[in-house]
Amino acid sequence: MPPSGLRLLLPLVLPLLWLLLLAPGRPAAGLSTCKTIDMELVKRKRIEAIRGQILSKLRLASPPSQGDVPPGPLPEAVLALYNSTRDRVAGESAEPEPEPEADYYAKEVTRVLMVDPGNKIYKDYKESRHSVYMFFNSTELREAVPEPWLLSRAELRLQRLKQQQEQHVELYQRYSNDSWRYLSNRLLAPSNTAEWLSFDVTGVVRQWLSQG
Numbered sequence: 001m002p003p004s005g006l007r008l009l010l011p012l013v014l015p016l017l018w019l020l021l022l023a024p025g026r027p028a029a030g031l032s033t034c035k036t037i038d039m040e041l042v043k044r045k046r047i048e049a050i051r052g053q054i055l056s057k058l059r060l061a062s063p064p065s066q067g068d069v070p071p072g073p074l075p076e077a078v079l080a081l082y083n084s085t086r087d088r089v090a091g092e093s094a095e096p097e098p099e100p101e102a103d104y105y106a107k108e109v110t111r112v113l114m115v116d117p118g119n120k121i122y123k124d125y126k127e128s129r130h131s132v133y134m135f136f137n138s139t140e141l142r143e144a145v146p147e148p149w150l151l152s153r154a155e156l157r158l159q160r161l162k163q164q165q166e167q168h169v170e171l172y173q174r175y176s177n178d179s180w181r182y183l184s185n186r187l188l189a190p191s192n193t194a195e196w197l198s199f200d201v202t203g204v205v206r207q208w209l210s211q212g
Helices: 039-057 076-093 120-124 138-144 202-210
Strands: 004-008 013-023 106-113 132-136 151-160 167-174 180-188 195-200
Touching (some): 106 138, 132 138, 151 202
Antiparallel strands (some): 004 167, 013 106, 013 151, 151 195, 167 180
């Protein structure tokens, strides 16, 4: 499969393509060892804690029996605490709203490296201190993302070398007929340290994945 290409008008190093995927039926990284939370237990613990606060405000060690309840209105602080607890419990008991379809899938991040600069695919593109050409193997992309709809987001990340002058970056997409489409630009302030830049290329990668 012919590689798909991008062109950047600025000398940068270490181009990476980061892909955020929707992975049905697979736990998200970092969550696989988490235990399931018992929401009923959490709710009971919360009610017990609030009951203790009410007893403390009434200066009681335990709830009084019905015959021991003194006449007269309850303190406002106790009524406010009771009402807020009642409203919170009622809200938690309400039927939850349906989640967006994407939230039913775990998300994972994978990366795809550009084709090695020594590959013959670059021989047709003249080296220049003002341009960086990046090609990505379409087969590797499809192995990482079997279906276009599984791609949630794609970012092109590049490490910028430290520069003493302001720089203007432009990103272009290459088509199979050797034409180029402008994608994005960035104005970079002078910097004494290397830094990572990120470009949203979700639409471009989805287009590559959709091509036969």
